Amino acid sequence: MMSALALLRRDLRLALRTPGDSATVVLFFVLTAVLFPLGVGPEPNILARIAVGVIWVTALLACLLSFDRLFQLDAEDGSLDLIALAPAPLELLVLAKCVAHWLVTGLPLIIVSPVLAIFLNLPGEGYPVLLLALAIGTPTLSLIGAIGAGLTLGARRSGVLLPLLVLPLYVPVLVFGVAAIEAAVAGLPARPHLLILGGLLALSLPLAPVATAAAIRQALE
Amino acid sequence: MDEFTGTALACVRGERLVFKDLSFRVGAGQVLALTGPNGSGKSSLLRLMAGLIRPAGGRLAWDGADIADDPDAHRARLHYLGHLDALKPTLTVTENVAFYAALRGHRDPAAVSAALAAFGLSALADLPARFLSQGQRRRTALARLLAAPAPLWLLDEPTLGLDAASLDALLAVLRRHVATGGRAVIATHAPLDVPGLAELRLGSRAP
Amino acid sequence: MHRFANPARFQRLAGAILPWSAGLTVLLSIVGLWFALVASPPDYQQSETVRIMYVHVPAAWMALFVYANLAVASAIGLVWKHPLADLAAKAMAPIGATFTGVCLITGALWGQPMWGTWWVWDARLTSVLILFFFYVGHIALTNAFDDPTRGTRAAAVLALVGVVNLPIVKFSVDWWNTLHQPASITRLDAPAIHPSMLTPLLLMALAFFGYYVTVLILRLRHEIVCRKLRALRLTQGMGAPAMVEQGGS
Numbered sequence: 001m002m003s004a005l006a007l008l009r010r011d012l013r014l015a016l017r018t019p020g021d022s023a024t025v026v027l028f029f030v031l032t033a034v035l036f037p038l039g040v041g042p043e044p045n046i047l048a049r050i051a052v053g054v055i056w057v058t059a060l061l062a063c064l065l066s067f068d069r070l071f072q073l074d075a076e077d078g079s080l081d082l083i084a085l086a087p088a089p090l091e092l093l094v095l096a097k098c099v100a101h102w103l104v105t106g107l108p109l110i111i112v113s114p115v116l117a118i119f120l121n122l123p124g125e126g127y128p129v130l131l132l133a134l135a136i137g138t139p140t141l142s143l144i145g146a147i148g149a150g151l152t153l154g155a156r157r158s159g160v161l162l163p164l165l166v167l168p169l170y171v172p173v174l175v176f177g178v179a180a181i182e183a184a185v186a187g188l189p190a191r192p193h194l195l196i197l198g199g200l201l202a203l204s205l206p207l208a209p210v211a212t213a214a215a216i217r218q219a220l221e
Numbered sequence: 222m223d224e225f226t227g228t229a230l231a232c233v234r235g236e237r238l239v240f241k242d243l244s245f246r247v248g249a250g251q252v253l254a255l256t257g258p259n260g261s262g263k264s265s266l267l268r269l270m271a272g273l274i275r276p277a278g279g280r281l282a283w284d285g286a287d288i289a290d291d292p293d294a295h296r297a298r299l300h301y302l303g304h305l306d307a308l309k310p311t312l313t314v315t316e317n318v319a320f321y322a323a324l325r326g327h328r329d330p331a332a333v334s335a336a337l338a339a340f341g342l343s344a345l346a347d348l349p350a351r352f353l354s355q356g357q358r359r360r361t362a363l364a365r366l367l368a369a370p371a372p373l374w375l376l377d378e379p380t381l382g383l384d385a386a387s388l389d390a391l392l393a394v395l396r397r398h399v400a401t402g403g404r405a406v407i408a409t410h411a412p413l414d415v416p417g418l419a420e421l422r423l424g425s426r427a428p
Numbered sequence: 429m430h431r432f433a434n435p436a437r438f439q440r441l442a443g444a445i446l447p448w449s450a451g452l453t454v455l456l457s458i459v460g461l462w463f464a465l466v467a468s469p470p471d472y473q474q475s476e477t478v479r480i481m482y483v484h485v486p487a488a489w490m491a492l493f494v495y496a497n498l499a500v501a502s503a504i505g506l507v508w509k510h511p512l513a514d515l516a517a518k519a520m521a522p523i524g525a526t527f528t529g530v531c532l533i534t535g536a537l538w539g540q541p542m543w544g545t546w547w548v549w550d551a552r553l554t555s556v557l558i559l560f561f562f563y564v565g566h567i568a569l570t571n572a573f574d575d576p577t578r579g580t581r582a583a584a585v586l587a588l589v590g591v592v593n594l595p596i597v598k599f600s601v602d603w604w605n606t607l608h609q610p611a612s613i614t615r616l617d618a619p620a621i622h623p624s625m626l627t628p629l630l631l632m633a634l635a636f637f638g639y640y641v642t643v644l645i646l647r648l649r650h651e652i653v654c655r656k657l658r659a660l661r662l663t664q665g666m667g668a669p670a671m672v673e674q675g676g677s
Contacts, residue, residue, distance in 0.1 A: 006323030010312070017311035078305025085271055086324045087297035147589055151582045155572035165565040165586060168558050169593050172600035179607055200596070211589050214506075218581045221274050235575040236655065237662045 003088035004096040011100035022104045029062035029109055033116045044121045051120035052181045059109050059134065060170050063141045066105045068159045070097065070149040071216065084220055090213040098142045098209070106138035129184035136197045137177040143208035144169045150215030172200055223284050224248050225373060225404060231278035232265050239265045241278065245421050247404045252395065252415050255408040257423030263408035264304065267375045270406060271301045299373040306362040310351030314342055314361050317350055322368040336367035340390050355382040363391060374398065374405040435512050435652065442645045453638035460631030468628050477541050484534035486633040487527045490640060491559060494524030499591045502584035514580040515655070517587065518570050519647035523640055525563035531556050551605035555598045562590055
């Protein structure tokens, strides 16, 4: 447990020392979403119709940007050996890295998402559920992305390979994340969708670290 | 007692057989030097000893008990120093070493500063690691050995980039480790002046 | 050479099966196609287009069946470190991807006359599309490493992740489809199958299965030969006097 906390603290400290990295992700998120009105036209009704989907899809893509660094940097400088040799289950340490990843990428995305919602003319009823759905959904994105990051460690062109592996796995989060907010906008209960999102998180919380740890052990061998 | 042994070990990297039928024995207070030409499997053997690689054959045992039965306990008793220094450029020397100690469950600032002092790094303690020279980086990596206690040290070319004074510091640290019942396995080309030294020569060509 | 022993037993078994599976594939294809194209009646709703189903549906079945095979081979490769299982998984993935691709293309061909458009975001087609991406990712990961063993191991983990994830994807896509269902459209599957259609369907499915077995054996043989060649090259390399560091670091 102490090992996991030490790793979490170190990753957060590293992120704070180079704040540019997570700022880039947030900037990518905003810029990509801004391209949509330029692409489909500024018609408020059309924007309101696509707002939820655009926010979620760009959030997925922004998340992807940061994964190739999740383990790659530690693998390149040898830190990953030390982490794998720590007297704690590697699964727990992977979880700590996922938590750190979510805090430095997922959380900033949630914080700026209302700004994008304004840009895209999202109806007011959608805002609380937007934040809630992102808060439940983005940790799952971090957990699943970690699997991809572990699997592509040491691969050629890992930056291109990773989205290919991870994006199909993101489909359920996208579907239910969007469905929850659209239900709220339409005045329907968002609870069932949010519960399923929570279920996805509950499922990936134990399983994703197991798969990721297996992938990392293979990569170090 | 408390012997670290390997019996009839075989190691396969990718699809290549690196070595086979390799046996060793390191008791308390002993140092095993691994020598041999490049590609003879010194680094592979160290990674195998650390449990990073699973042996393709044979067994590793601590005090007679197979380490595969309790890998957590094995990881808890070893320090591994690889080719790479595993330093984060934006963290200070102290932070780098303290993180390692905390990762191994030890949060003792006094031990960290004593470790830095042993390798003559006290003056650099608050410097971010990106400003360090090659030798200073290696010394910082070595300081990890003292920041948290572990009976078994697995060192891959620890003397790489060290000057004469740092080499003496390393040997002094090793002698103290050995005198207190520690043991070490060291892949090196430099002669080591340490009591209880044994040598394991890895063959130039695999069968 | 050590544990990568020549899997002679597989070679003997494969040699015994191959002529039969190849012969049956040809025979069943001819008979199946004759039933599918000539001897079965057109559908009262779909008319002649229904004949695409005799390729489309078996391809969809095989796409799923091969994935199940892939998952089992991956699990065996990971747990028991059986080298043949790793190679089998590597050999299966492109075949599965091909079946998935055939399923998608025939789906589009069927959709054009039925829906008036090449692609409709039908729940089944969408799930198959994601399965296709999954296969492609698996193949890409297998081939992304300099050390082929690392590639097959990583791909095995991915295959098992897929076993957990793909049913969830299927469920979410079905859910998504009911939320966005525009009007009732003719679905890509016949609700009740008339016996006259069952004969060509089953014959074609068997033909596809025979094809799968045949190609799998051929690909596996190829992989085994490739591995032998690599091993040979490595032992020769080790005999050379000036050897430098090689193999994964």
